[in-house]
Amino acid sequence: MSAESLTYIITGILLVQYAVETLLEYLNARRFNATPPKEVEGLYDPEEYQRSQAYKKANYRFGLLSGALSTFGLVAFLLLGGFGWADQLAASVSDDPLIQAILFFGILYLGADLLSTPLGLYHTFVIEARFGFNKTTPALYWADKAKGWALALVLGGGLLTAIMAFYQWAGTAFWLYAWGLITLFSVLMNLWYSRLIVPLFNRQEPLEDGPLKEKIEQYARQVGFELQKIFVIDGSRRSTKANAYFSGFGSQKRVTLYDTLIRDLEADEVVAVLAHEVGHYRRRHILINLLASTALTGLTLFVLSVFINHPELSRALGVQNPSFHAALLSFGLLYSPISEATGLIMNIFSRRFEFQADAYARDTFAAEPLIRSLKKLSRNHLSNLTPHPAYVFMHYSHPPLAARIAHLRHPAPD
Structure with missing residues (x-):
């Protein structure tokens, strides 16, 4: 051609x-x-x-x-x-x-x-x-x-x-x-x-101790999911929109929550969003x-x-x-x-x-x-x-x- x-x-x-x-x-x-x-x-x-x-x-x-x-x-x-x-x-x-x-x-x-x-x-x-x-x-x-x-x-x-x-x-x-x-x-x-x-691009800090972290850790124990790395990202520096995501696998897996997500949702709603992200991992969607x-x-x-x-x-x-x-x-x-x-x-x-x-x-x-x-x-x-x-x-x-x-x-x- x-x-x-x-x-x-x-x-x-x-x-x-x-x-x-x-x-x-x-x-x-x-x-x-x-x-x-x-x-x-x-x-x-x-x-x-x-x-x-x-x-x-x-x-x-x-x-x-x-x-x-x-x-x-x-x-x-x-x-x-x-x-x-x-x-x-x-x-x-x-x-x-x-x-x-x-x-x-x-x-x-x-x-x-x-x-x-x-x-x-x-x-x-x-x-x-x-x-x-x-x-x-x-x-x-x-x-x-x-x-x-x-x-x-x-x-x-x-x-x-x-x-x-x-x-x-x-x-x-x-x-x-x-x-x-x-x-x-x-x-x-x-x-x-x-x-x-x-x-x-962003600051990430471990989720501070408190009721939300306790609820998340309680849920993780309930489903037998080892989750030691929960971070909060300063998404509010750029936008009011909220998000959460899962990254890594094995010992490097971590959950990142936008600060706007924590601000906009109640504790049990944040845990539900986290449970959704854990579902992605458990169903091997990332892999x-x-x-x-x-x-x-x-x-x-x-x-x-x-x-x-x-x-x-x-x-x-x-x-x-x-x-x-x-x-x-x-x-x-x-x-x-x-x-x-x-x-x-x-x-x-x-x-x-x-x-x-x-x-x-x-x-x-x-x-x-x-x-x-x-x-x-x-x-x-x-x-x-x-x-x-x-x-x-x-x-x-x-x-x-x-x-x-x-x-x-x-x-x-x-």
Whole structure:
């Protein structure tokens, strides 16, 4: 297949994905005013409901703008030779393929970030602030941005350099070594993310002694779950929204609670949220997701190894001198429909896992505290109570609130 044909295919993929996403967003927006399911009736009072409607509409309009700018900007950059220009600029600095690759992706990363930053600033300091969510200061925003750049350079640049070194050494068999490296990186990040990465952005402190800690420890003893590491993260520095998550496994497992979660929920509701997270661990969802991600990474790298030496991949981006880095980017764009399909499958399993974790919390603790916590979090986040089924199917990693409540109160066979 010619490079010109591949260019048109890439353009077509980008435009079709944009059209599908815009249609899904439109269908979802059409249901903003639908009658909420009986499970969530009365969740908002009239004033809160109007506020939630305004928030959803503001995000919908913002999504349309940002989606159009990113898609048509990328298409224009492709068709006007932007990738070829970035490659020439990188080649003018160094003849070393590794340095060229890092410069090439660095130019693209910085360019995309500079273009997206005004949108990010507007969303954070206008939309989120207008509805009372934003707590990020300008200084904190730019500090986070600088740290993100540094991590992208160290982690992203390091992985890219290693993968290219494998390619230069092993040829098309590079994918096996790259797969092993990425798998090792994923495992280490799962184990040490909370210790190495999170402290760069947030403060974490052990949960202080008191009634909440006693209730959590009592529940952990009840279900025979060894839990010595419970941390509180200062999520309120950036947002009023609350969350909790489980990380690591074995002796490195830990639960992290946002300070906003502890502030917004009663003690038994926090324990119910914790029981849900323990359910993920007990049902081996973390391990299953890690194994699935590893398998998908291996498949992707193998397919990449089959096509990486085709010069048409590089030329499809307007890069006249074929290179690993240009072929890698071109392959990523061509492979994106498959990535979308695998992401959809992962979302299906993720929603099933959420039901299973809810069931674990219900069976080992209680349903009603978890239902109350879900309602409070949904109300505090101004969540959409009436999402379109097609939008849920394509994008939701968690079931809608009404479905979770119905499942908690009227469990179906697992």
